[in-house]
Amino acid sequence: MIDQHLSVLLVVLPLLSAPITAMLNRANLAWYITLIVTSLCLVMSVMLLLDVSSGQVIHYELGGWAPPWGIEYRIDSLNALVALIVSGIGVATSLYAKRSVENEIDATQIALFYATFQLCFLGLLGICLTGDIFNLFVFLEISSLASYALIAMGSNRKALTASFHYLVLGTLGATFFLIGVGLAFAATGTLNMADLSVKLLESQDVQLVHTAFALIIVGMALKAAIYPLHLWLPNAYSYAPSVVSIFLSATATKVAIYVIIRSLFHVFSYEYVVNTLLPEVLIVMGGVAILYGSLRAINQTGMRKMLAYSSVAQIGYMIMGIGFLTKAGLTASLLHLFNHALMKAALFMAAGLFIYRVKTATFENIKGLGREMPYTFAAMIIAALSLIGVPGTVGFVSKWQLLQAAIEQQHWTMVIIILIGSLLAIVYVWKLIEVLYFQQREKIRVHGVQSGSEEFGRSPLTMSAALWMLALMCVYFGINTDLTMSTAQSAVEILFAADGGQR
């Protein structure tokens, strides 16, 4: 009985718990609820992934209304993989959140913070699972509105302007997406993605369809922070509370990229996309994003801003893989989606621990901190090596795949750019290591906090545990690639299946 409703429970559970958390308004209780809900969601998404791993598709009709009239949740390997990323990172973030939130958020707002966090979590899961394109828009707005509120809770006042910019640009992106959906609806009369793909195939050459395609892709590209639409990202991630940076950097843009992949292959079709300009644009923008993001990352003076620009670069790798429009390219993109979530979350967690210790993560103030916090530093190094793509870590697996895909397509410029990107990553990662380990500690006291004093002398166990969990997963999935690889491959098979995966 529960089995059948798994797909919708993933969304309903946090939807119920969020208002309960807000109404109870008790800080500690809120954290327990969040941890339990995210853990249950993780268990459910693992069960979903196992259910669809052999290639079948789960259809769930909401309220018993048959699609295309009712809303349908349609789950295959691709959805299940992205849902697993979101819920996995959700658990790790909740575990990490307790002490970090106590430290950064005003005590009266903690319960509301967790309620908003659950809403954001549910929105992202909903985007992954739904098979109805308007329903997707609604979930997109739920997660976006929650994330604007979360970002604005940052302690620096710049968090407010960053959040406002994100609100304006994010709403613009979502509205573009909505216009695109409206035009697609005008052309076909349906909102169900599977139904849309069949009907759009019949009316490919209509002007309306081209416009719808352009608006949907541009709208989602804004959400995914694809260069040159990334402007909201660096400030939003670097001034948000640590927990929010961790969660959003690992999930929000990934989910938007998932929507792009889904739209390209299951709303519009491979035959349609391959005849447009888009694949070339994605490849070139991916290449530019890698170079631009990495170069800007090198110039930053704060750890979190550096990581944010590095995210812009890493998104470049993902969309380049999509742009190749081959099985190898897409497999690389999906792998990188999963892998980047692990390593970027781990890196932002390390930054969060530094903030916990000295209230800030600018390079000036964290000089030599690596020697004081050897365990945090070691875990951070593992994640940072993964960001470069050192063999034995997850970063290597996906970059290697992408490189092979580029060579297969004989895009030699892109091969060189991928390699240069890794070299630039070495530069900014080295800069971070140099600051943390090789420079002398100048100021012992920062913002009135005595380092080594009793209160801040130790990193809280929950925070370190979450960080190490992700760092070890970076290594584990770098050596044992069976699970991620087979899931990514079966997802790609479904994407390229001639019938659009309608089984």
Place this chain on the structure above:
Amino acid sequence: MDYILGHINYWIIILLMMIGLYTMMSKPNLIKKMAGLSVFQTGVILLYISLGKVTGGTAPIVAEGFTEYSNPLPQVLMLTAIVVGVATTALGFALIVRIQEAYGTVEEDELEKMDSEV
């Protein structure tokens, strides 16, 4: 001329959207930006309503003497979109209030100047 008059609702919608977009991009005042955003969203709502209208169709309630009905689906969708729009506007204004408290201004150029100083 017929082409313009025949699609008059769409022309007005496009005009509305462009007014909204232009306001958002050109005005430094954050409140005016939010106003532009709302106008833009209203344009989209009207677009959907136009899509569902069938010439000569009535409200989709089964009754004697009526055979043609407008499509109710876009109107239902727009109820959701209006709710989303209201939430966005409310959150935007809440942020503006907080920005005013923290910076003492809601002009974007002044905000940027203050941000780059620190």
